[in-house]
Amino acid sequence: MMLIKQRLLNIQLPPGKSAFLWGPRQTGKTYWIKQHYPDAIIIDLLKTDVLADYITRPALLRERYSDTQKLIVIDEIQLIPELLNEVHWLIEHKDISFLLTGSSARKLKRKQANLLGGRAWRFAMTPLCYPEIENFDLNSVMVSGLLPSLLLSPYAQQDLRAYVANYLKEEIIAEAAVQNMPAFSEFLRIAALTCGELLNYANMARDTGVNAKVIRSYFQILEDTLLGFRLQPWRKVIDRRLIETEKFYLFDIGVTHYLAGRVPVPKTREFGKAFEHYIFMELKAYQTYKNPELMLYYWRTSSGLEVDFILGDMEVAIELKSSSHVHEVDTKGLLVLKNTYPAQRQYLVSFESEYRRLSNGIESLPWRLFLDKLWSGEII
Numbered sequence: 001m002m003l004i005k006q007r008l009l010n011i012q013l014p015p016g017k018s019a020f021l022w023g024p025r026q027t028g029k030t031y032w033i034k035q036h037y038p039d040a041i042i043i044d045l046l047k048t049d050v051l052a053d054y055i056t057r058p059a060l061l062r063e064r065y066s067d068t069q070k071l072i073v074i075d076e077i078q079l080i081p082e083l084l085n086e087v088h089w090l091i092e093h094k095d096i097s098f099l100l101t102g103s104s105a106r107k108l109k110r111k112q113a114n115l116l117g118g119r120a121w122r123f124a125m126t127p128l129c130y131p132e133i134e135n136f137d138l139n140s141v142m143v144s145g146l147l148p149s150l151l152l153s154p155y156a157q158q159d160l161r162a163y164v165a166n167y168l169k170e171e172i173i174a175e176a177a178v179q180n181m182p183a184f185s186e187f188l189r190i191a192a193l194t195c196g197e198l199l200n201y202a203n204m205a206r207d208t209g210v211n212a213k214v215i216r217s218y219f220q221i222l223e224d225t226l227l228g229f230r231l232q233p234w235r236k237v238i239d240r241r242l243i244e245t246e247k248f249y250l251f252d253i254g255v256t257h258y259l260a261g262r263v264p265v266p267k268t269r270e271f272g273k274a275f276e277h278y279i280f281m282e283l284k285a286y287q288t289y290k291n292p293e294l295m296l297y298y299w300r301t302s303s304g305l306e307v308d309f310i311l312g313d314m315e316v317a318i319e320l321k322s323s324s325h326v327h328e329v330d331t332k333g334l335l336v337l338k339n340t341y342p343a344q345r346q347y348l349v350s351f352e353s354e355y356r357r358l359s360n361g362i363e364s365l366p367w368r369l370f371l372d373k374l375w376s377g378e379i380i
Contacts, residue, residue, distance in 0.1 A: 001135060002133055002134065002135050002136060002137055002140065002141075002151060002152070003133070003134040003135060004128065004132060004133060004134075004148055004151070004152065005131070005132050005133065005134050006132070007028065007032055007125075007132055008129070008131065008132060008285075008289040008290075009021075009032055009123065009125050009289065010289075011036070011099070011123055013071070013097055013099070013121075015095075015097065016091075016095040016096075016097060017097055017120075017121065018087070018091055018097050018098040018099065018100070018116065018119060018120040018121070019098075019099055019100070019120050019121040019122065019123055020077075020100050020101075020102065020105075020120050020121070020122050020123065021033075021099060021100070021101045021102075021123045021124070021125060022101070022102055022103070022104075022105065022122070022123070022124045022125070022226060023101075023103065023124055023125035023126065023226060024103055024127070024147075024225070024226050024227055024251055024252075025103045025163075025167050026147045026148065026149050026150070026163065026167075027125045027126060027127055027147060027148070028125060028128075028148045029075075029101045029125050030044075030075055030101070031148070032125065033073055033075075033099065033101070037071055037073065037099070039070060039071075040070060040071040040072065040073045040099070041065065041068060041070050041071070041072045041073065042073045042075065043061075043072065043073065043074045043075065044075045044076075045074065045075055045076045045077070045079045045080060046075065046076055046079075051079060051080070054080050054083060055079075055080050058080065058082045058083050058085070058086050059086060061083060061086040061087070061090070062086050062089060062090060065090065065096065066090065066094055067094075068096065069096075071097045071098070071099060072090075072096060072097070072098050072099075073098070073099045073100075073101065074087070074098065074099075074100050074101070075101050076101065076102055076103065077100040077101065077102045077108075078102045078103070078104050078105065078106070078108050081108050084100075084108070084116065087100065087116065088116055088119070091116070091119055091120075092119075098120070100120065103225065103226065104224060104225040104226065105224065106221070106224035106225055124226070124288050125288075126251075126281070126284060126285045126288050126289075127145065127146035127147050127148075127251065127252050127281065127285075128146040128147070128148055128151060129146070129281070129282055129285035129286075129289075129375075130282055130371045130375065131371075131375045133151070138278070138367075139266070141253065141254075141278070142253060142254075142257065142263070142264050142271075142274050142278070143156060143157075143254065143257065143263055144156040144160075144254050145160070145252040145253050145254015145255055145256075145257075145258075146252055146253065146254065146281070147163070147252055147254065147255075150163070150254055156254070157258070160254055160255065160258040161258065163255065164188075164255065164258055164259060168188060168227070168255070168259075169181070169184075169185055169188070172221065172225055172227070180210060180214075183208045183209055183210045183214075184218060186207070186208045186209075187204065187208050187210075187215065187218045188259050189259055189260065189261070190204055190207055190208065191204075191218075191219075191222070191228070191248065191250065191259070192250060192255075192256045192257070192258075192259035192260035193260045194248075195248070195249055195250050195256050195260075195273070195277055196247055196248075196249055196273055196276055196277050196280070197247065198243065198245045198246075198247060198300075199219075199245055199246050199247065199248055200245075201215045201216055219248060222248075222250070226251060227250060227251050228248055228249060228250045228251055229248070229249050229251070229280075229284060230246045230247070230248055231246065231247040231248070231249060231280070231296060231297065231298055232246055232296075232297055232298075233245065233246070233297060233298055233299065233300060234297035234298065234299045234310045234314065236313065236314070236341075237341065241301045241302050241303070242299070242300070242301060242302070243300040243301065243302060247298060249277055249280050249281070250277075251281070252281070253274055253277050253278050253281065256274075256277065257274065266322070267322075267323075271322050272320075272321075272322040275320060275322040275367075276308055276320050279308075279309070279318075279320055279349065279367070279370075280296075280309070282371060282374065283296055283309060283311070283374075284296070286374055286375065290375075290377070291380070294311060294312060294380065295311075295312055295313070296309060296310070296311060297309070297310040297311075298310065299317070299333075299337055301336070305332065305333045305336050306333050307319050307333045307334055307337050308320045310343070311379070311380050312380060314341055314342075314343045314344070315343065315344050315345070315380055316343060316344065316345045316346075316347070316379060316380050317334055317337055317338075317343035317345070317346045317347070318346075318347050318349060318370075319331065319333055319334050319346075319347070319348050319349070320349050320350070321348065321349070321350040321351075322350070322351060323350055323351060323352075324350070324351040324352055324353070325352065326348055326350045326352060326364055328358055328359065328360055330348060330350075331346075331348055331358065331360060331362045334346050334348065334362055335360060335362075338362075345363075345379070345380075346361075346362050346363065347362070347363050347364075347365050347370065347379070348362055348363070348364045348365070349364075349365050349366075349367050349370045350364065350365075350366065350367065351366070351367060352364060352366050353366060354366065355369055
């Protein structure tokens with residue numbers, strides 16, 4: 001049975017300092033805050049009565065808490081952007097610390113809200129990652145995904161259905177003022193089916209019945225609400241042979257598979273895509289918690305040779321195979337890359353049971369060993 005261990009998020013706020021904490025719904029932000037700041041004042045804007053109080057009179061924040069010495073947490077701050085003016089005043093004049101959580105900065109940006117300049121640090125929480133889970137079971141994770149409440153649920157599929165229906169297809173649509181709900185719902189399905197593939201706005205526009213400009217705006221909505229991430233191609237040198245199209249990954253593999261209407265089965269192409277998606281999310285979590293300056297890319301030539309992930313400025317190259325037996329032919333992309341833009345380290349990550357160094361010098365790592373090395377800082 002999988003269990004959740006201590007989360008990797010680490011926020012140490014000096015006196016008088018404030019921060020934003022961003023993350024999709026149900027990643028565990030509120031639970032983490034209650035565990036780490038049990039004495040904080042928590043203003044939960046998801047409660048309708050609390051929301052009603054502050055949406056009509058944002059000045060209540062100043063009137064109620066001007067004299068407090070406690071940390072003030074405002075949960076889902078994007079629901080009342082006007083509160084940020086009061087937060088700003090209390091930081092400036094009363095030296096009060098705030099922790100402002102949210103699942104999207106889109107509404108704040110759209111309303112040109114006061115984002116506090118340099119007065120607030122920025123943190124993020126991702127879905128669960130490998131070192132946060134005891135008795136990690138990859139096959140189960142492929143189905144449930146890595147949102148804490150879904151990972152531990154005996155009713156993962158029903159909970160995924162509720163998450164998608166109540167959050168993705170209602171709150172996101174409402175927040176983004178999407179007019180064509182059927183088109184956006186179809187867009188989500190296609191985005192899930194093509195997760196990790198080269199973006200083709202024209203094809204998606206044709207399949208959803210809207211134009212390519214609208215499709216681009218839909219992807220921007222997913223990024224702004226932290227429900228997806230673009231992966232840029234590595235193109236630090238001018239080379240006409242290199243693909244310059246982005247890829248896009250949704251934020252959770254369980255949500256992705258539910259939207260796509262499929263369960264990945266080992267030894268299938270879909271399982272290989274899901275494995276790539278999972279490793280990408282581990283890399284994103286590592287970037288978020290351990291190395292925010294780390295850049296992630298992929299590399300692909302116009303002839304179709306590809307390396308799944310490039311870390312940093314060609315410091316590490318990673319190719320993934322969802323097979324329990326890999327061969328030197330599986331390193332073809334890595335070898336071409338090695339002879340063109342040598343990476344400092346090159347890894348083939350697979351389901352083999354033991355580490356080995358192939359005769360061409362490339363290291364073959366079992367996926368668990370790769371993740372152990374990643375999170376211990378041995379990869380980059």
